Amino acid sequence: MAPEVTERDAAATAAPPPRGRAVRRILAGRESGVLGALLLTVLAASFLVEGFATGRNAGFLILDVAAIAIIALPMTLVVITGEIDLSVASTLGLTSAVMGHLWVAGLPLETIVPLCLVLGAVLGAVNGLLVTVAGLPSLAVTIGTMALYRGLAYVVLGDTAVADFPPAWTAAAVGRLPGTDVPQVAVLIMVLALAVGVLLHATPVGRSLYAIGSNDEAARFSGIPVRWTRLWLFVATGAGAALAGVFWTLQYGSARADNANGLELSVIAAVLLGGVSIFGGRGALPGVIGGVLLLGAIRNALQLADVSSDTLNIVTGLLLVASVVAPNLVARLRERRPRSGVPPARPRTPDRPLRTEES
């Protein structure tokens, strides 16, 4: 995706400090805002909302956002390369349906689960091939596959639900670590997050993702296998969605074609809230994790405080808007201020700096 004016200005805030090293850069970026907001929310909710600050509730919270988190990890990478995948929830639904179908057909779960992950990877690869080989915009492609995969889910399982999964498995999905209220799935998510985080922030591959997202042509001229990389990211996202599908099916003990309908917007919202630029090239994983947790925590706290779901919707929406508007306003205010030691982040090329200030 080509960068766009508005986003470019948001870039301002992301400009690193003079001797910007990783930590300070993260502090200066949008991520810090999200993480700060998360901290604030958790603190405020702990004091103000009865029943929030308990281990049991934390467990509920984590289970609530687990599927979103699992998908948001690879989705972050996709968005950083300037693409998007709207078909994840449908991939989840199709995997769930296939899982139910195979279970009814008598296959052992030990076989079904890997098959489902492979299926997810294949579905992701279809997206990836349409984007990289056919050169179609991912937003359009995945709107199409979103309908296609969800439709296939109905074809596979129709209007039935498969719900007789073995209790050992379903219990494991929502099971807690022995002696704690922490769901086991949290460990899985942490391991995945660590892997994705290292990949993104500390390896040459991660570096190339940012390059692809900012300017894929220059990335190609630098010898980065742009298409190949993107293809793999879509495959990973598909597999991630499938993993979430398996987890979802076991968590709710119910394989249905309409599972996780509409989850894609929650995932995207979390990723964007986490400070990843929708135009690619910018974002960090801690921010995304913060985004996922922030959305979950707010939802959970407001529910506990008996705030109705209408208000929840409004709060979620406003939060998203604020997450992009606030840093921009801060940057602009800072810019207005007379020059101080802090370099007002105001970088645009001398060639394209030429931002007009008509108002």
Next chain:
Amino acid sequence: GTTRGDADGAGEQKGGGKADPDAKIPEGLKISYLPKQLNNPYFTYANSGGEEAVEELKGEYKEVGPSEATASSQVSYINTLSQQGSDVIVIAANDPNAVCSALGQAQQAGAKIVTYDSDADPECRDIFINQASAKGIAETQIKLIADQIGGKGEIAFLSATPNATNQNTWLELMEKELEKDEYKDIEVVDTVYGNDDDQKSFQEMQGLLQSHPDLKGVVSPTTVGVAAAARYLSDSEYKGDVKLTGLGTPNQMREYVDNGTVESFALWDPKDLSYLAAHVGASLQAGRITGAEGEEFTAGRLGDYEVGAEGEVVLGPPTVFDAKNIDEYDF
């Protein structure tokens, strides 16, 4: 490996303890309603009955729910309710199984679970308040349509989502009912799904009529579907030729009954359903009943009820609305 064959005898222990019909219902019971979807007019109306009952019982009434009718968001609300220490959770399940484990946890935390409108797996609730026995609903609707089309011809079903538990049960029972000899000339040619979405139902109705030129009647056992179908019919050339009945609310259907598109349709009074649920929940929590078959109890203004098989309590037969009586109802 773990296959479907390995049946596990997860034994179920239900209605632990003995019922004490004279137990006093404590005041201040937290009775929480969790409809399929908040802001759904049907549930809004229904739950006003719940509120009435909770007031009678001097309890704390609460209604929470997701803005989209999915099981996963209901689970999150069940957790919240159990975290808040609700005494009774009255829920219309979006998926009989998906809410199960959360309901189980709530039960462990001391809540009594009453399902209404749409049941959860019997293992995970104490009592289900059935709006009308499924059989009664199926029989009433088939009778209505058969009378209207003169006992023979093609009919079709316009249902809600392909997954709705109650819808599918009714569809099944209606087909069974049609096997009876008196209905042998009636043929079901199609079943379509409007997803409880007005526009989709409208389009599906349109599709039905175009693809089945000989269609005589349509049964739509969902309030959204029947209203959309009636609206389509009332403007189309099929008005009067194709009969429509189903489950609808009087307010939505009044116009079409008045203009002759629809002769009659059926529904229970959802307010009573919800009212009954509160009494059942309170009785459970008080220990008056445990959910075992044959237990009897009194539910305020509705009078006496008996717990049926599998912990089901049936509200009563559905009401049939037609031009004569429709103006007596306002919901």
Next chain:
Amino acid sequence: MSAGSGTGASAPVAEHGGGDVRGARRLRQVRELGILLALALIVAATAVANPGFLSGQSIRDLLLSATLLTILAVGQTLVIVTRSVDLSVGSVLGLAAFATGTLFAAFPGLPVAVAVLAGVALGAVCGAVNGALVAVARVPALVVTLGTLYAFRGVDYWWAAGTQINAADMPASFLGLGRTAVLGVPVPALVALAVVLAAGWYLASYRSGRELYAIGSEPHAARLSGIPVDRRIFAAFVVNGALAGLAGVLYAARFGTLDATVGTGLELQVVAAAVVGGVAIFGGSGTVYGAALGAVLLTTIGSALPVLRVSGFWQQAVVGLLILVAIGMDRILAVRAARRLRGGGPDGT
């Protein structure tokens, strides 16, 4: 470079830019033709399978069904062309529809025109909120409108508070709007047609219309050209909001039953219609005619599948597949056009 030396002034004038420009242009025109063709194919195939599909009633139904999506797609095109997107249209439509109904419920004698204007105005206000956030705060439209998608819907829920407005609450004259026909064409469809023609005419023939394309094509260059970028983007959002409001009013008139869930999930359909209609998702190209055709195509598919007795379970899958085919075809045409233009160039990444 030593200007003034070399082989003298007799150097031939080189043909610059090259490429088969005319061929490329022809290919681009085919773009909309392609959708039209697909549309004709589907209609023909359905009509062969079931002649009832071409009955007057059925065509009226089809036109009516396509109306809302078409109006929304036109508005969305204005926004997408500027390299933005508005995901909140479904919520805006719902809000406007509910507002119209509420207005009638509160003031039963209200003239229809006033209610229509009120709905449109409410839509425009929502659009202005989006536009202000996007243009003034200069933040990505996708994020902002994803936020307002939730927020507007929340307001709608909060306002409706579980109530429903039924046909009986609205005057027959208003509901008639959704039913009366002029020369056999339903009034809403005429409204949609007028909207399409007006928007198409405006985009093609007026400076400010062309400036929308310029902004979407290269926002930075647009600012350098002295185009009031923010104002134009703002205006595009306002118009889009107003059109969503209009669609909401038409929804109310046509469907009669209104609650807070009206229009849920419509946004992706609208974007799909525009994209299928050849509007480039990254701005700068595409026409409202294409978008309108895309909307009609999607609606036709939606109506044809039940008539063709495609199982309900297959319908969604088929729609998805057709969307992919449509954008794939569009891409093939675009690539061909580009080939003709440059006879090569880097293979896009």
Next chain:
Amino acid sequence: MAPHPPPDPPPLALVDAAKSFGMVRALRGVSLDLRAGEIHGLCGENGAGKSTLVALLAGVHQPDAGHIEIDGAPVALSGPAAAQRAGVAVIYQEPTLFPDLSVAENIFMGRQPLRGGRRIDRRAMRTATAELFARLGVRIDPDRPARGLSIADQQLVEIAKALSFDARVLVMDEPTAALSGVEVRRLFAVARALRGNGAAILFISHRFDEVFALCDRITVMRDGGHVGTGRAADLTVDAVVRQMVGRDIATLYPERTPAPGAPVLEVEELGRRGVFSGVGFTVRAGEVVALAGLVGAGRSEVVRAVFGIDRYDSGTVAVNGRPLPPNRPAAAMAAGVGLVPEDRRQQGLVMELSVERNATLTRRWALSRFGLLRRGAEASAAAGWLGRLRVKAGDTAAPVATLSGGNQQKVVLAKWLAGEPAVLIVDEPTRGIDVGTKAEVHRLLSELAGQGIAVLMVSSELPEVLGMADRVLVMHEGRITAELHRDDATEEAVMFAATGQHAGGTAPGGPPPEAAR
């Protein structure tokens, strides 16, 4: 300052203007007046602040201090529109076109000729565009979209756009950087005609012959400051260079004693339908081979295909005797090929990444251990080359977008030199680079060749081609029409071959490809 103040106030003047970007003081108190009927040259190193000055004149930025005067009256230009209204037309350093719109619309955007009902008059617009191109002596279809135009053609459209304003003041920021001799001469003729009609013109270029050929007065800037303004007739190139860089530049082109070794890069019968065909050549170790030709001859396409960016339909590319798989830049890099592309903004740099990360982008894997990046190694690797090329960057962690055009070009060079390639392909390596750096780049290239690297250089600057190359390949319409040895390579010979006139040298190619445009 000017010895004889003119009677009329200058149509546009900058008075004591200062502008900072964060910590970077791009302009510090610069004054400049553009007089009617005069062409004013502006020289300065990369990053001296020329483009910033242009941005102030264009209303894109507002000065932090000082002000702009129009006809002697101070004004505040609130934006590009305000400057346009004041009669200032600007050609920016980098083309600013709308790729999706037609060339004609690009030129007249926002000012399209109208007919009844304020509708756009397309026919009038097309005719006007054709007239503008006729004045410039180029033929570009007014109806074609701007997407796909080469940089040179884009620049020509920009020039046409600026002319279409009929402005009193014309500001041109390096308009000739992408043009070849023919277009430059046309442009100059047009500029002189405008001067004759009383326009005030500001002309920026790094090519002194152009500046001296065209300009009446010349202003030199250094480090954001004003060094001096004088009549061109009173100045010499050496004097200007000394003012610019604060020292003498010994020579632009280093003395070289080529000692070609074994063939490293061998290209045979390379062809791509409609673009080029039958292209074959060899570059030996330690040799600098130039690929010359008119703009649009297809040179960039050939080197892109060699590097694997573009597909090709026929032929082979081999490095050190081993064939390269087509369409795989990574494989080309692994074989030791590097390509400095012609379009630094689109192809060379990732504008949002930091200077440092851009410089090390091609060495991601080499600078990591166990698959993990080592920041220390990255920083020092970047610092080394950025220093050698004297990249002027306040902060290497800042986005590369904050650098001046020339400095960006240096970062692209650093990025590829850091990889220590066996074959270095440079496409217009010194476009937009100031004299000092240019000499440095030339010295570097020849030093690299001296170390046994095979250098293939695409350049539109004839003096550069003649000064640097051991061998010159000349392309015309997608074919190599001549191969000239250093001693045979004269301006005339190259131009003959480049215009397809087959004079001098041998013409290995046959007739031009049938598929040519």
